[in-house]
Amino acid sequence: MKKRGPLFALLMSITLLLSGCSSLTVLDPKGPAARTLSDTIIFSIFMMVGILAVVYVLYIYMLVKYRARKSNEGYEPPHDEGSKLLEITWTIIPIIIVIILSVVTVKSTIAVENVPEGYEDQEPLVIYASTSNWKWHFSYPEQGIETVNYVNLPTNRAIEFRMYSYGPITSLWIPQLAGQKYAMSDMVTKINMVADVPGSYMGKNANFSGEGFAHMDFEALAMPAAEFEEWVEDVKANEKDLTEEQFDDLLVTPHVGRMSFSSTHLEFSPPPEDGHHSNGHTDHQDKKQKFPEPATSEEEVEFDGEPNVEPDTSNEDSTHNNHEGH
Amino acid sequence: MKWDEFFVTGEPLIYGAMVSIVLVSLAIVVGLTYFKKWGYLWKEWLTTVDHKKIGVMYILAALIMLFRGGVDAIMMRAQTSMPDMKFLDGQHYNEIFTTHGVIMILFMAMPFIFGLMNVIIPLQIGARDVAFPRLNAISFWLFFAGAMLFNISFVIGGSPDAGWSAYFPLAGPELSPHVGNNYYSLSIQISGIGTLMTGVNFIVTILKMRAPGMTLMKMPMFTWSVLITSVIIIFAFPVLTIALLLMMLDRQFGTQFFTMQNGGMDMLWANLFWVWGHPEVYIVVLPAFGIFSEIISTFARKNLYGYTSMVLSMLVISALSFIVWAHHFYTMGQGAMVNGFFSITTMAIAVPTGVKIFNWLFTLHRGRIQFTTPMLYSLAFIPIFTIGGVTGVMLAMASADYQYHNTMFLVAHFHYVLIPGTVFAVIAGFHYWFPKVFGFRLNERKGKTAFWFIIISFNVTFFPLFFLGLQGMTRRMYTYSEETGFGPLNMLSMVGAIGLTIGFILLVYNIYWSTRYEPRDKTGDPWDGRSLEWSIPSPAPVYNFAVVPEIKQRDEYWFAKKEKRSLFDKKIEKIHMPSNSGKPFVLGIAFFFLGFFVVFSWWSLAIPAGLAVLIIMATMSFDRDHGYYIPAEEVAQTEKKLRGDTV
Ligand code: HEM
Ligand SMILES: [Cu+2]
Ligand SMILES: [Cu+2]
Numbered sequence: 001m002k003k004r005g006p007l008f009a010l011l012m013s014i015t016l017l018l019s020g021c022s023s024l025t026v027l028d029p030k031g032p033a034a035r036t037l038s039d040t041i042i043f044s045i046f047m048m049v050g051i052l053a054v055v056y057v058l059y060i061y062m063l064v065k066y067r068a069r070k071s072n073e074g075y076e077p078p079h080d081e082g083s084k085l086l087e088i089t090w091t092i093i094p095i096i097i098v099i100i101l102s103v104v105t106v107k108s109t110i111a112v113e114n115v116p117e118g119y120e121d122q123e124p125l126v127i128y129a130s131t132s133n134w135k136w137h138f139s140y141p142e143q144g145i146e147t148v149n150y151v152n153l154p155t156n157r158a159i160e161f162r163m164y165s166y167g168p169i170t171s172l173w174i175p176q177l178a179g180q181k182y183a184m185s186d187m188v189t190k191i192n193m194v195a196d197v198p199g200s201y202m203g204k205n206a207n208f209s210g211e212g213f214a215h216m217d218f219e220a221l222a223m224p225a226a227e228f229e230e231w232v233e234d235v236k237a238n239e240k241d242l243t244e245e246q247f248d249d250l251l252v253t254p255h256v257g258r259m260s261f262s263s264t265h266l267e268f269s270p271p272p273e274d275g276h277h278s279n280g281h282t283d284h285q286d287k288k289q290k291f292p293e294p295a296t297s298e299e300e301v302e303f304d305g306e307p308n309v310e311p312d313t314s315n316e317d318s319t320h321n322n323h324e325g326h
Numbered sequence: 327m328k329w330d331e332f333f334v335t336g337e338p339l340i341y342g343a344m345v346s347i348v349l350v351s352l353a354i355v356v357g358l359t360y361f362k363k364w365g366y367l368w369k370e371w372l373t374t375v376d377h378k379k380i381g382v383m384y385i386l387a388a389l390i391m392l393f394r395g396g397v398d399a400i401m402m403r404a405q406t407s408m409p410d411m412k413f414l415d416g417q418h419y420n421e422i423f424t425t426h427g428v429i430m431i432l433f434m435a436m437p438f439i440f441g442l443m444n445v446i447i448p449l450q451i452g453a454r455d456v457a458f459p460r461l462n463a464i465s466f467w468l469f470f471a472g473a474m475l476f477n478i479s480f481v482i483g484g485s486p487d488a489g490w491s492a493y494f495p496l497a498g499p500e501l502s503p504h505v506g507n508n509y510y511s512l513s514i515q516i517s518g519i520g521t522l523m524t525g526v527n528f529i530v531t532i533l534k535m536r537a538p539g540m541t542l543m544k545m546p547m548f549t550w551s552v553l554i555t556s557v558i559i560i561f562a563f564p565v566l567t568i569a570l571l572l573m574m575l576d577r578q579f580g581t582q583f584f585t586m587q588n589g590g591m592d593m594l595w596a597n598l599f600w601v602w603g604h605p606e607v608y609i610v611v612l613p614a615f616g617i618f619s620e621i622i623s624t625f626a627r628k629n630l631y632g633y634t635s636m637v638l639s640m641l642v643i644s645a646l647s648f649i650v651w652a653h654h655f656y657t658m659g660q661g662a663m664v665n666g667f668f669s670i671t672t673m674a675i676a677v678p679t680g681v682k683i684f685n686w687l688f689t690l691h692r693g694r695i696q697f698t699t700p701m702l703y704s705l706a707f708i709p710i711f712t713i714g715g716v717t718g719v720m721l722a723m724a725s726a727d728y729q730y731h732n733t734m735f736l737v738a739h740f741h742y743v744l745i746p747g748t749v750f751a752v753i754a755g756f757h758y759w760f761p762k763v764f765g766f767r768l769n770e771r772k773g774k775t776a777f778w779f780i781i782i783s784f785n786v787t788f789f790p791l792f793f794l795g796l797q798g799m800t801r802r803m804y805t806y807s808e809e810t811g812f813g814p815l816n817m818l819s820m821v822g823a824i825g826l827t828i829g830f831i832l833l834v835y836n837i838y839w840s841t842r843y844e845p846r847d848k849t850g851d852p853w854d855g856r857s858l859e860w861s862i863p864s865p866a867p868v869y870n871f872a873v874v875p876e877i878k879q880r881d882e883y884w885f886a887k888k889e890k891r892s893l894f895d896k897k898i899e900k901i902h903m904p905s906n907s908g909k910p911f912v913l914g915i916a917f918f919f920l921g922f923f924v925v926f927s928w929w930s931l932a933i934p935a936g937l938a939v940l941i942i943m944a945t946m947s948f949d950r951d952h953g954y955y956i957p958a959e960e961v962a963q964t965e966k967k968l969r970g971d972t973v
Contacts, residue, residue, distance in 0.1 A: 023811065025798040034729075041726050048716035054714050055683060061688040062593070063705070067697070075692045082632035082685070090684040091635075094677045101673055101723060106666040107867045108725035112660045168496035169592060171657060171732060175798045179728020184593065185495065189659030202810075206732045208489055208802040209414045210496055264952045320830040 015088055025175045030222070034117035040108045047097060116194045117156045120257060124158035124192065127151065128264075128271055131205060132166035132251045134212030139264035145235045146242055148259035149312045153180070154228035155198050161191040166251055171207035174220045178207045188273045193221035193278040204233040212255055236262045245267045266295050349841030352444050354434030355791030358424025359627035375459035377444045378763060380466050385756065387470060389834075391434040392749075394477065396830060403787075407820035409808040419507070419804030420487040425480065425635025427490025432514060433473045435610040435744065438752040439467075440524055443552045443613060446759055447528060448544045449859035452877070454870050457530040460946075464529065465520040467914025472517025475921045476871050479509035480949055483925065486510040489802065491654075491918040492573070494584035494595040499577045505925055509575045512921040518566055529550055537858070539877035542952065544639070546880075547623075548632055548858040551616025554640050555609050558647065562605035569598035578927055593658055600651035609742070610645045612640055614751030615682060618704045621758055622686050623684040623854050625701035628694030632685040639678030648673050651967040656724045657731050665724035669798055672722035679715055683708060698853070699773035705752035706781050708914045717792070732802075740787045753780075753833065761852050765865040766844045768836050776832035790815040790822075850969070861893055863968035869901045869956055872965045889913025898962050904953045911941045 027042065029035040111117070115124060120305065128139040138151040153159055162184035163172050173180035178193035193199075204217035224229070242261035247269065276282070358364050401405045405414045410461060411967070414422065416630055444462070448455055456462050474814035479485045486506040488497035499509045527671070532553045536545070545553075575581040581589040584595040621846045623630045630636060652660065652668040686708060717739040721727050730736055761767045807810050851860040861883045862871060875893035879885060886893050 008454070022595070024793065024796040026796045037725055037729050040723060041720070044720045044723060044726060048720060051680075053715055055687070056709060058684075058687050063689055063695065066690055067692050067695045072694055077626065077628040078628055078630055080688075080692065081629070082635065082941065083529045086688070087632050087635045087681065087685070091681055094680045096668070098673045098677060100853060102717065103704075105669045105673075105723040105725060106662065108663055108723075109662045109669075112725055112728065143615060169493055173800075175729060179657070179725065180731060181659055181728070182655070184658075186591065187594060188657070202798060202801065204798075206800045208420075208493075208496070210488075210501065211420065214803040214805050216488075222832055248934050257405055 003143070017084045025202065027178060030176045030199060030201065031178065031195045033112045033119070033193045033194055034176055035106050036111050036116075037179055040104060040316065043104060044101065047101065051097070054093065067213075070083040072311045112192070115160075115192050119156075119158040119194050122158045124160040125154065126160050126162060127153075128266060129161050129172050129183065130164045130166060130271070131170040131209070131216075134205075134209065134216045134255055135253075136172075136205070136216070136218050137201075137248075137250075137265065139266050141264060141266055143232045143236075145232060145239070145261055146261045146264040147235075148223065148256060150258050152228060152231055153195050153220060155195050155222050155223045156255060157194065157225060159193050159195075161193070162188050162273075163191070164188045168204040168209040169207050170209050170216070172203070173206040174201050174203040176201045177220065177222075186272055188271050195220075198222050198224060215255065238262075329670075332669075339616065341888055347481060355651055358704055360618060367713040368908070369906070371387075372911045373905050373908045375463050375906055377448050377456050377457075377459065377462060377749035378842075378866060380462055380559045381441045381446075382763060383466060384437045384444060384469070385474060386436050388438035388441060388752075388757055391429050391437070391473065392830070393510070395426050395429040396420045396827065398429070399825055402426065403816075403820045404821040405804060406816050407510050408805070408817060409806055409813045410807075410812070411805060414804060416804050417487065420802070421480070421485035423490050423802055424486050424492075424510075425476070425749075428476065428486070428510070431490065432517065433469075433476065434747045435467055435752070436521065439610055439613045439748070440465075440521075440556075442617065442752060442755045442759065442865060443528065443548075445810065445860055446799050447531060447552055448535070449551055449762070449862065449866060450549050450857050450872055451532060451535060452610065452875050453531065453542060454857050454874075454901065455904065456527055457535055458527050460907055460910060461523055461527055463817045463907065463910035464913060465524045467910045468520030468523075469517040471914040471918040471921065472515075472520070472916075475516065475918055475925075476509055476513035478890050479513075479925075483509065491599055492595075493599075494518075494576075494592045494679045495586045495590070496572075497577075497592075498583060498585050499558055499575070499580075500615045508574070508925040508927075511570045511577065512925055515567065515570045515574070516917050516921050518563055518570070521559060522563040522567070525556040525563065528556040529560070534555070537871075537874050537877050539627040540882075543634070544877055544880050544882075545911055547614075547619035547633070547636060548613070548616035550617075550637055551612045551614075552641060554644050555612045557645050558605045558609050558612070562602045564608070565598055566602040566606075567603065569595065569713070572598075573926075578924070588686055593655070595640075596655050596658070597651070600654045601648070604654070605644075605647045606653045607740075607744070608643060611747040612643065614707075614747050615640065616750045617687075618686065618707055620857065621700045621704045621754055624758075624853055625698055625704075626690050627692045627696070627854075628689055629856075629884075630685070631688040631691070633880065636685055639681045640677040643675055646671055646678075646875045650675065652723055653724075653727070661722075667720050669724045673719055676715060676719050676722075683712060683715075689821075698757075699770055699777060700754040700758035702774065702777050703757070706777070707750045707754075709749075710746040710781075711786070713944075714739060714744075714746065715743060730795060731794035732800050734791040734801055735800050738788050738791035738795060741791075743786055745788075758853070759859070761847050762850075762859055762864050764841075766840065767852055768840045768847045772832065772836040772839060775838060776829050779825055779829030779832060782828055783822045785822070787819050787822030787826055794819075795939065854887075856881040858883050858893075861886075863965070865968075867964050867968060869903060869961065870897050871899075874913030898958050898965070901956045901961055902953055903956060907949075907951070909942060909946050911948075913939065913946075916942055940943045 026034075027038050029038045034126065063184075109269075114120075115122075124230045126141060128141065130139070137146060139146045160171055163181060164172075165183040165185045167185065171180045172183055172191060174193070177195050178191050178225050181189045181191050183189065199222055201220045201222065201233070202217060203220040205213065209216065238263045239260045239271045241263040242265055244265075247265045248261075358367060371383065374380065401414065402419065405411050405419055425679065442953045444456070484506045486497075487580055488502055488507055488510075492507060492510055495501055497510070532545070532549055533817065537698070559704050572581070572583045576583050576590075583592040584590050584592055586592070619630050619636065648669055650672040652658075652664065653955060656668070697705075711770075717735070721730055721736065721739055756766050757773055758818055794812055794815050795810060797810075799814075847864055850863040853860070858875065859866070861875065871894075873894040873896045875882070883893065916935060920932060920935035920939055923929075923935050
C-alpha cells in the first residue's frame with residue numbers, strides 16, 4: 001500500500017498541471033474533434049506517467065540500495081541469469097498497455113476522420129483550402145465566395161475542409177478545432193470539424209514549405225450562423241469577383257494580407273480531386289507551372305516580420321475586425 | 327560561370343566561416359611541415375588499414391561534426407530565443423536546421439558509433455582485424471569525402487535548405503533550383519555507400535572471425551547489437567541509395583519521379599525516405615543499447631540480466647523498425663485503417679524496449695554499483711530515454727499525432743531519444759574504451775563535472791519544448807510574434823543550450839588535460855572489465871591478440887580472472903597482418919571531386935573524375951597484396967614491453 005503514495009502524488013500533480021493548462025492550445029479545444037484529441041492526449045499522459053512512475057521507483061530503489069559503499073567493500077555480487085517469470089511479466093504488461101492504447105487510438109482516429117458525433121445528419125459546409133507560396137486560399141463553393149489568409153466559420157455546423165497545394169506540401173492546422181492534415185499538389189485531403197464555441201482561433205500551415213513558412217498563419221473566426229450569413233452577404237455585395245488573371249497574379253505573389261472575393265477560383269482552376277495521386281492529368285496542373293521560382297539572391301523576398309493575421313486594411317472585411325487576437 | 331554565382335557573396339557569417347577555414351587549413355599545413363609530420367601522417371593514419379586507427383579517425387571526425395552541428399543548434403536556439411529576433415533570416419535558418427539534422431544523424435551519430443565499433447568489435451570477439459581491412463578503410467574515406475562535401479556547401483554554393491527529410495516538391499528542381507540540395511543528394515550518397523560496405527564488413531567479421539568457442543549466444547551484448555545493426559544497414563541503405571539517385575535524376579536530369587507535374591509523386595519520396603529513415607534511428611540507437619549493456623554490467627559488477635531476452639528484444643525491434651515508417655506521415659490522408667496499422671506496429675516497439683529497460687534495472691539489482699563517468703552516462707540514460715520512449719508512444723497514436731505532428735513536441739521527443747540514446751552512449755563508450763586505445767583514462771573528476779552540466783542542461787533545453795508543442799509552436803519556424811506567447815519557454819531552452827555548450831567544452835577540455843596529466847595505465851584492465859578487449863594490454867598492439875583465446879562461456883575473461891587462470895597460455899606464433907594502402911584515401915579524394923563536379927553539373931570535369939574513380943577501383947581489384955608477417959619474437963617482445971612481465 002505504501003508504495004502507491006508517490007504514484008498518487010504524481011498523478012495528482014499532473015492533474016492539477018493539466019487542469020491549469022488552458023494556455024496549452026492543444027488541450028483547450030473549442031469543438032468536438034479537437035476535444036476527442038485532447039481527451040486522447042490526456043488519457044495517454046496518465047498512462048505514460050504511470051509507466052514512468054514504475055520505472056523511476058525501481059530505478060531509485062536500485063541506485064540507493066545497491067550503490068558501492070565502504071560498508072559493502074568486499075561484497076561480490078551474485079551471478080544472475082535472470083528470471084523467466086519476471087521477464088514474462090514485463091513483456092505481458094506492456095502488451096496489455098499497448099492493446100488498450102491501440103483500441104483508444106483506432107477509435108479516436110475513426111472518430112476524427114468522420115463528421116463529429118451529433119452532426120452527422122447535417123450537410124457539411126465544404127471549404128476548399130489551398131496553398132500557394134506562403135498564403136492560404138479558402139474557397140466556399142456553396143456560398144460562391146473566396147478569402148485569402150483568413151477563414152470564417154459558422155458555429156455548430158459540420159465543416160469539411162478540402163485541402164490541396166499549388167506548391168510544396170503544406171498542412172492545415174487549427175489546433176483548437178481539429179488536428180492537422182497535409183495539402184499536396186496531386187490529391188485532395190479532408191478534415192472534418194465543428195466549432196461549438198464562437199471565437200478567433202489560430203490557424204497555420206504546420207508543414208515546412210520554404211522561406212516564408214514562419215509567417216504562414218491565418219485566423220479562423222467562428223461565429224453564430226446568422227452572423228456568418230450576414231458576412232457572406234456582405235462579401236458578395238461589396239467585394240469584386242476573382243478573375244483568372246488576378247488569381248494567377250496572386251499565385252505568384254509570395255506574401256499578401258487578407259483578401260475577400262465574391263467568386264471562387266474553383267471554376268477555372270479545379271482541385272485535383274479525381275482520386276488519390278491521380279496521374280497528373282488534372283486541370284490544376286497547369287497552374288502549378290505558374291508557381292514562382294523561389295527568390296534567388298538578387299531578388300530576395302523581404303518579409304516584414306508581420307504574420308498574415310495582421311489585417312490588411314485595403315481588403316479587410318468591414319464587419320469583423322473585433323476579434324480577440326492571439 | 328561568374329564567381330558570384332559560384333561563391334555565396336555578401337554574407338558576413340559566411341565570410342567569417344571562409345576566413346576561419348582558410349586559417350585553420352593553413353595552420354595545419356604549416357604545423358605539419360614545421361614538425362616534419364607529413365610522413366607520419368601518411369604512414370600511420372592516411373594509409374592505415376588498422377581497425378583501431380580507422381575507429382579513432384571516425385571518432386575524431388564525429389567530434390568535429392558534433393561541434394559543427396552544435397554550433398548550428400545554438401544559432402537556431404539563439405534565433406528563436408525571443409520573439410521577432412533578427413539574428414538569422416528565414417533562408418539562413420532553413421539552411422541551418424537542415425545541415426544540423428543531416429550532420430547530427432549522418433555525420434556525427436553514425437560515424438561515432440562506427441568509430442566505437444571499429445575500435446572494439448574485433449577486440450571483443452578475439453579477432454586480429456575486421457574481415458576486410460582495406461574495404462574498411464574505403465568505407466571510412468567515403469564517409470569522410472561525403473562529410474567534407476556536405477560541409478563545404480555552406481561556404482561555396484549554398485547549403486541545402488529543405489530540411490533533413492528533404493520533402494518533395496520543396497526539395498525538387500522547381501522550388502529549389504539552386505545547388506543546395508544537390509549537395510544533399512551527393513554527399514549522403516557517397517558516405518552512404520561507405521556505410522553499406524561497413525554493414526557488410528561487420529556482418530562477415532562477426533559471423534566469421536570470432537575466437538574459437540565463442541558461439542553467437544556467448545557474444546558480448548555490444549557485438550550482438552552491432553551484428554543486428556549491420557543487418558539493418560544492409561536492408562535499409564539500398565533504399566536510400568535509390569531514393570537519392572532518383573532525387574538526383576529529378577534535380578539534374580529532368581526526370582519527374584517526385585515533382586508536381588507529369589505524374590510525379592511527392593509522397594513517394596516521403597515513403598522511400600522513411601523506409602530508410604526509421605530503421606536509421608535504430609542503426610544509431612541499437613549499438614547504444616549494446617554499449618550501455620556492457621557498461622552497466624561492468625560497473626554493477628554483475629553479468630547482464632536476461633541475456634537471451636536482451637538479444638531477442640533487439641531482433642524484434644529490428645524487424646518492427648521496417649514496418650512503422652508511415653508514422654512519419656499519419657497526416658497524409660491515408661485513412662484510419664492504415665494509420666491504425668502503423669500505430670499498432672509503432673507502439674509494439676515499446677514492448678521489447680521496455681524489456682530492455684527492466685533488464686538493465688535488474689542488472690543493477692544486488693550489484694555493487696560504482697559511479698564512474700561512463701556509468702553515470704549509462705545510468706542517466708535510463709530515466710531520460712524513458713521519457714523519450716513514452717512520448718514516442720504518445721506520438722505513435724495516430725489521432726493524437728494529428729496534433730503533435732511537425733510541432734516542437736516532436737522535436738522534444740526525438741532529442742529525448744537521440745541524445746540519451748546515442749550521444750550519451752557514445753560519450754559513455756568514449757570514456758569507457760578510451761584507455762584501451764590510448765593507454766590512459768580520462769580524468770574522472772573533470773568527466774563528472776561535464777556530465778552534470780550536460781545532463782541538467784539537456785533537460786532545461788528540451789523539456790520546455792514539449793509544452794511549446796502543445797501551445798501550437800510548429801518546428802522549423804525561424805520567428806514568431808510576441809502574441810503567440812512562445813517567448814519565455816524558448817528563452818529557457820536557450821539557457822539550457824548554453825549550459826550544454828559549456829558541458830561539451832568541458833568534455834573536450836578533459837581530453838586535452840588527461841592527455842597531458844593522467845597517469846598511464848599499465849594493467850590493460852583499468853575498470854576490472856568482463857569482456858575480451860580488457861584481456862590485452864593497452865594501448866592495444868596492432869595485432870590485438872598475441873594468442874587467440876579459447877572461449878567457453880559468456881564473460882570468459884571475467885571468470886578467468888576470478889579463477890586466476892590465463893587465457894593466453896599457448897605459444898606465440900608469427901602473425902599475419904594486412905599491409906597499409908594509400909588507395910582508399912585516393913579513392914576518397916576522387917569521390918569527393920566527382921561529387922563536387924556533379925553538384926554543379928560540370929560534366930566535362932565530372933566525367934574524368936568518374937573515370938578516375940573507376941580506374942582506382944580497377945587497379946585495387948588487381949592488387950596482389952598478401953600482407954606481411956610479424957615474427958613471433960617481435961610479438962613476444964612487444965607483449966613484454968606492454969605488459970611489464972605477465973603473459
Ligand atoms: C546538442 C544540443 C542540440 C540542440 C540544442 C539541438 C537543437 C535543435 C533544434 C532547436 C532543432 C529544431 C529546429 C527547428 O525545428 O526549427 C533541432 C532539430 C533537429 N535536431 Fe537537434 N539539437 C541538438 C542535438 C541534436 C543531436 C545530438 C541530434 C541527433 C543525433 C539532433 C538531431 C536533430 C534533427 C534530426 C533535427 C531535425 C532537423 C530538421 O527539422 O530537418 N540534434 N535541433
Ligand atoms: Cu498525396
Ligand atoms: Cu519513425
